[in-house]
Amino acid sequence: MAVTTRLTWNEEKILQKLLGNVSLSLLYKSSVHECSIGEMLDKCNHQGPTITVIYFHNCIVGAFLLGDYPQQGESYRNQNSFYFSLKTNKTETTEILNVEPRIISKKLEFYSSNDIIFSLIPQESKIFIHPSLLTPLGIKHLYSTNYLECEVFRVEGIKDDKSYIRRITGVAQYRNKLLSELRAYTPCADLVSKINILLLGPVGSGKSSFFNSVKSVFQGHVTRQAAVGSDVTSITELYRMYSIQDEKDGKSLPFILCDTMGLDEKEGAGLCMDDISHILEGCVPDRYHFRPQQPITSRHPTFITSPSLKDRIHCVAYVLDINCIDSLSFEMVAKFKQVQKIVLNYGESHVALLTKVKNYHGVLQEDFLNMNNTMTSQSQIMKIQAMLKIPISNILMVENYAPEWEQDPLKDVLILSALRQMLRTADDYLDDLPPGITGSIRPQALRPTL
Structure with a gap:
């Protein structure tokens, strides 16, 4: 037998x-x-x-x-x-x-x-x-x-190669280091207790999957809380403000991932531009149902009329499928520039998150920290940098957990590294706020007085 x-x-x-x-x-x-x-x-x-x-x-x-x-x-x-x-x-x-x-x-x-x-x-x-x-x-x-x-x-x-084994175990050790660092994280300047990160991107770019992936890392197993799919229209119709509990001690982690309806290149479809302003201000409540042709107004029964700094967005992540960058339509690029204009008008910090990086295992063949050169071509990074005017250090890359049911230490490293940079960018935003700012911040409050 x-x-x-x-x-x-x-x-x-x-x-x-x-x-x-x-x-x-x-x-x-x-x-x-x-x-x-x-x-x-x-x-x-x-x-x-x-x-x-x-x-x-x-x-x-x-x-x-x-x-x-x-x-x-x-x-x-x-x-x-x-x-x-x-x-x-x-x-x-x-x-x-x-x-x-x-x-x-x-x-x-x-x-x-x-x-x-x-x-x-x-x-x-x-x-x-x-x-x-x-x-x-x-x-x-x-x-x-x-x-x-x-x-x-x-x-x-x-491989019968000691350096190969060191790289494998180095990934696991670095994953644990990142986990410890993020578990100990507290927002800069004690202005807020949690960082709100807004995920914006086209339909199917991986926004909901990124939340699921972050939660999976901290829960210790792959989760599917947020609905994901590949329909031509957005699967996400509700505004969701996802908090995450750490499996290690059951405590809520000091950040919230805010998931939105996907951007659409067609007018009157996808996330409404007017809704973005209200989201950034902190006026949109959790589980609000998006209506592409009917943005939320102050007359909505759940509209938050007097948001404080803790309610508003502290970092915006533009989420893009790395495999679709070359095929972005003129209309979608224009939509992104319109979104970015709104974000910049609010003085928001922002990063780009490139998802669906299929060749991420190649990191094991090199120094796994040297992700930019190993995982994708510099031309792709430069295209995003030129389109969104984002520093290369804020162009992040991940491979989300989508069909898999078991975790991968290397995927975890990429996901945690991206999250850490988002939190650091949010800290820069908070650190740059005018002294005494704790209440509502609207665009005019950030413009200098002439």
């Missing part, structure tokens, strides 16, 4: 993506094979890169080895290994450590700076994890304990 893994389909996909879309071949399973270090070595020796997976009731931990398993009494120095944990089908974190794996007596031990940081005792079904790794791995109250199962997989299709 074939030996099958305990990993769920989703967990296996997460591990495959973590290592760069590899294949996993099961070599050893403790509940089927003998629970001894000898049996593990017989099954796992001379197999090349391996990943060892340890199962507990509420989480999974494991270790990746780029080279072969060590022989009894031997050790391998400077072998790139990293540790990971999975909890409720999502990757909590990864750590990369240059470790020295050894077989000591009946144990598989990993050393770093002469400390045992990870120790597996197969015949007792027990694992020891150094206390310093418990918090980074997202594990609580687990020091030395029995596990349910141990499996070892041969990793097939991975």
Whole structure:
């Protein structure tokens, strides 16, 4: 009878993506094979890169080895290994450590700076994890304990390149750094408690998908709260002000993503220009139903007549499908320029968000922070810069979560980086406000007195 893994389909996909879309071949399973270090070595020796997976009731931990398993009494120095944990089908974190794996007596031990940081005792079904790794791995109250199962997989299709492994784990580490930074973020100057980011763009450009993607990162699994689609008319008909709760502590994060009806090149279709002014001022309530030929007025029963600084928009993101930039019609470009004129008249900060960047995995072949050069041509960036007069540093790129059901650390890095730059741009806007501004700000209030 074939030996099958305990990993769920989703967990296996997460591990495959973590290592760069590899294949996993099961070599050893403790509940089927003998629970001894000898049996593990017989099954796992001379197999090349391996990943060892340890199962507990509420989480999974494991270790990746780029080279072969060590022989009894031997050790391998400077072998790139990293540790990971999975909890409720999502990757909590990864750590990369240059470790020295050894077989000591009946144990598989990993050393770093002469400390045992990870120790597996197969015949007792027990694992020891150094206390310093418990918090980074997202594990609580687990020091030395029995596990349910141990499996070892041969990793097939991975590059035998230590720098490649460093880039893979570097993405995961940078993702965690961005998450920590955004969780600790507070708006500049203590003028508002939350930043309002307005998403503006053509039908199908990825506005609602960007909100879903941001929420997915902070929830730890792919979500579909906002309806998305590819109809010729806008799927979004309601003005939505989406707040996001952090899965880590349940607290609401200090920003709101404001989703709108799509812009349309035809007159009398799509988001009405007059509605944009009211949105920027903070007069439009959540769940307002857009009417392309009938903009909201002060006579509307839910119109916010006296908005304050906390109600208005603090950053505008022009959302564009990067694959459609060359085919934007003259009418759509004119519509964007009309929108931008309104935004600039209000003194708003703004960025461009390019979505549907399909070749984002190419980042792994280079420095993953050098996203502009790796992910798209400079000509595309320059076209957006010329059209919207936006600094290149504020032209951001993402690949949203659309059909996928499992997360990708690299996608998360791009999404979080874009969000961070939006918040920084909003901080610049708040920092540049005239002293004492806390109430309603209309265009005339921002113009100098002659």
